[in-house]
Amino acid sequence: MTQISLDYLIIGQGLAGSLLAWELMQRGYKVLVVDNGQESASQVAAGLINPITGMRLVKAAEVDQQLSMAKRYYQHLSTFFKQPFYIEKPMLRIFKSQAEVNYGLKRLQEPSYQAFIERINPSDAFFNTPVTQLGSLEQKQTGYLLTRNLLSCLKAFFIAQASYRQGSVSLDELQFQPELHWQGVYPKQIIFCDGHQAQHNPLFSWLPFQLVKGEILTLEYQGHLPDKILNFGDWLIPLNERHLRLGATFDRENVDTQPTETAKGALLNSLAQILPDLPPTHLVSHQANIRPCTLDKLPFIGHHPQYSQLSIFNGFGAKGSLQIPIYAQQFAAALASNSPSPSNIQRYYATHFTG
Numbered sequence: 001m002t003q004i005s006l007d008y009l010i011i012g013q014g015l016a017g018s019l020l021a022w023e024l025m026q027r028g029y030k031v032l033v034v035d036n037g038q039e040s041a042s043q044v045a046a047g048l049i050n051p052i053t054g055m056r057l058v059k060a061a062e063v064d065q066q067l068s069m070a071k072r073y074y075q076h077l078s079t080f081f082k083q084p085f086y087i088e089k090p091m092l093r094i095f096k097s098q099a100e101v102n103y104g105l106k107r108l109q110e111p112s113y114q115a116f117i118e119r120i121n122p123s124d125a126f127f128n129t130p131v132t133q134l135g136s137l138e139q140k141q142t143g144y145l146l147t148r149n150l151l152s153c154l155k156a157f158f159i160a161q162a163s164y165r166q167g168s169v170s171l172d173e174l175q176f177q178p179e180l181h182w183q184g185v186y187p188k189q190i191i192f193c194d195g196h197q198a199q200h201n202p203l204f205s206w207l208p209f210q211l212v213k214g215e216i217l218t219l220e221y222q223g224h225l226p227d228k229i230l231n232f233g234d235w236l237i238p239l240n241e242r243h244l245r246l247g248a249t250f251d252r253e254n255v256d257t258q259p260t261e262t263a264k265g266a267l268l269n270s271l272a273q274i275l276p277d278l279p280p281t282h283l284v285s286h287q288a289n290i291r292p293c294t295l296d297k298l299p300f301i302g303h304h305p306q307y308s309q310l311s312i313f314n315g316f317g318a319k320g321s322l323q324i325p326i327y328a329q330q331f332a333a334a335l336a337s338n339s340p341s342p343s344n345i346q347r348y349y350a351t352h353f354t355g
């Protein structure tokens with residue numbers, strides 16, 4: 001077998017592995033990405049970016065920097081691949097309680113929220129149903145990533161650079177002596193970007209993941225929808241004049257990748273509450289996958305406590321589209337300068353790693 005020497009072997013071509021590989025290649029490193037070809041969370045995700053979240057309509061302090069980096073990053077990739085990836089679209093957040101309306105009114109007065117809120121709409125501005133009677137908050141700087149398209153372009157790019165291989169990396173095949181290698185590949189560093197499959201990876205499964213299953217529908221519809229993302233607990237993205245995406249469920253109990261009739265029914269029911277006049281829709285696809293969420297809601301990045309040539313870049317939860325660009329850039333810089341990574345897993349060495 002011919003031997004291949006590399007700087008980085010990246011395991012997983014989801015959004016995390018893809019952007020990290022891209023970032024390292026931009027810095028001149030020799031990289032190989034290996035992916036097992038299973039449908040990933042990234043391929044299923046809606047790719048939504050929403051800076052203001054939760055019942056209290058909060059924007060976290062780091063969001064400004066994450067969002068400006070994400071937008072610049074996706075714009076740069078769009079220019080390179082000559083196609084759009086990030087679609088900016090306003091969001092209508094439908095108020096579900098008077099408390100939410102009060103938070104909306106409060107945020108409208110706060111200077112740090114001005115760039116993200118357009119106005120508060122009365123109940124009948126777009127819909128007139130019992131569940132929309134409190135009106136809506138019109139948000140700006142929201143949108144969605146066409147993640148599937150971006151991942152196909154990056155895969156083609158990696159293949160063209162002889163930097164991609166389809167295959168499943170099994171830990172039994174990793175050799176540490178006389179130097180680190182896997183199937184004739186000799187990397188200086190292996191970086192696991194294996195999403196929820198990290199739960200089956202003993203090297204990093206000790207980290208406190210809190211995996212969450214999500215299901216999502218793509219529907220063909222007739223009729224008129226505002227050209228805005230609707231957020232009503234669940235959300236709807238009008239992709240074009242005939243197709244929309246509807247999602248996504250959160251299930252912490254049955255964490256598998258099987259689509260269920262229960263979740264489908266719940267999503268369709270939620271849509272009927274908000275848009276009772278939308279004519280019957282036709283189901284185009286129903287997908288399920290698993291979000292790699294974490295105990296402290298922060299990503300897991302950094303070196304294994306015992307094997308410094310092994311690292312992880314994972315744990316982006318439900319916010320991969322927003323967070324992965326900035327963390328990929330920061331982690332690549334940290335690797336290059338041999339300095340500590342952001343959101344470092346060292347915070348769990350003492351409490352969770354038993355050796």
Ligand SMILES: Cc1cc2nc3c(=O)[nH]c(=O)nc-3n(C[C@H](O)[C@H](O)[C@H](O)COP(=O)(O)OP(=O)(O)OC[C@H]3O[C@@H](n4cnc5c(N)ncnc54)[C@H](O)[C@@H]3O)c2cc1C
Nearest residue numbers: 012014015016036040041042047048169195214319320321
């Ligand atoms: C239904 C749903 C909706 C979502 N909606 C949004 C959203 O609107 N906005 C948002 O930002 N995020 C959303 N997310 C979350 C988003 O998907 C994640 O944050 C992000 O995609 C995680 O990317 P990743 O690369 O870490 O993992 P993944 O995308 O899961 O990629 C991991 C890759 O590694 C491969 N792999 C694993 N183990 C091995 C191995 N041993 N050998 C070879 N290959 C391996 C897998 O096959 C996979 O291709 C959603 C997720 C779900 C499930």
